[in-house]
Amino acid sequence: MNRPIQPTYTLDKVGEENFALNLGPQHPGTHGVLRVILHMDGEYILKADPVLGYGHRMQEKIAENMTYPQTLPYVSRMDYLGALSYNLAWVLAVEKLCQFEVPERAEVIRVIATELNRISSHLLWWGAFLLDLGGFTPFLQALTDRERILDILEEITGSRLTYCYFRFGGLPSDVDEEWLTRVLDFIKEFRTRLPRYHDLVTGNVIFHHRSKDVGVILPFDAAGYGLSGPILRGSGIDFDVRKHEPYSGYDRYDFEVPVDQNGDCLGRYNVRMAEIEQSLRIIEQAIGSIPEGPVRSKVPKLIKAPEGEVAVAVETPRGQLVIYIVSEGGKKPYRVKYRVPSFANLSIFAKMARGQLLADALAILGSLDMVIPEVDR
């Protein structure tokens, strides 16, 4: 017989009904290669112990050994659903370190593309979350609309998932009027389709039974675990990096930060649905105010950063991403740290799962909307 490769786990409380249940690493409910060892008492969870690292690629060491432009296509491999936010964060961090200027037109196009990406990420979450709860139709509905965003982004970026569209000092290519009209057409049509999402799910009684008062995060815990993004805002704390430390001219747009006081799965659901509408508003304003001009400023061909350190924060679809770069001068960074939102957001799962039903724990995991390669880096 084969020897077990994992150490055996001892249970906290031994009784007739207690057992250890292994969830993942290959499990549809964990959205990637996440493993959770659950200590169960019948249907209830006594203790959850997440085991990470199946998707660990040592991104930080890779960044240390490559030049700044070489790292650019790598960062979007972490959060593949919100790739443009990562692309943007790396570009902003290097621009801040080397003090490159960015033309205003490029900033506006960056905002349009990033917000489209945020909507596509939230749509996939919406479908996948409801799939976790047992509904298959929403997934197809969401993917139909997401596909149109991917087509739009493909036209300017050339890829459909792991985008690398931004460059130091601007963009590689400009967008034309036709593309902007296409985005506006999409917004118009998507606005007519959005009520269907609410008709299908938001008011549904079964959905409410599964999500209301499930997995409540108190604002006090949220701060202790360093949560951010829709999960934090679902607990009633108004924190959005786009307002908190505005970048790429987000302070020019008029938008609200949706907050829900309940802190449960339904609260997080409501926040994300409201965020989709706010993103549409931002895109409309950006297209309405897009200036003429160049999209790329002059930057040296060989990028050599001065000595120093920078920390740049960006609001990804999942929360606050901080890229911290230490430079000792030269073509390569000395140290790069990615402070990723999913990592902090997943760290509270063990606390939330305690005492829950197994089925509810999967609903909680779905409502956290984490991307495992981002957690593992």
Next chain:
Amino acid sequence: MATTNPLQRALDKVGIEYQPTEFPNSGLHCSLVLEKEQIQPLARALARGGFFIETVTAVDKIKDKVFECIYLFNHYEESLRLLIRVSLPRNRAVQPSIGKIFPGAVWHERETTEMFGIQFDGCPDSRNLLLPEDADFHPLCKDFSGVS
């Protein structure tokens, strides 16, 4: 009366001088170099002041034979990113844990332990997080050259 912000109040409580830096240039509101004994009292003051933890990590300054343990904190209401730097000797890197003050710091400390070999004294959980559970190498050290 001079206006004070939550960071200034937290630093006053533990008797550390408040010196803001140029935020637009580095993205850091304030940058401090502390001794390792100061980290726990300051973390308590920050937790009471409504700060949240962004990350705990380290930089391997191999030329100076030290690890710089880095803490990033921020505030949900105001943009007050605080960077704390603690120098630890490379051969005996032990740092007090703040895992009991900020529960979210536990995972960051576990990651720093496995990546650099810095021990966090009093951390509720010190198992490997991202690396395999039997890994005894520290990949983010500058003298790490791979495993055979």
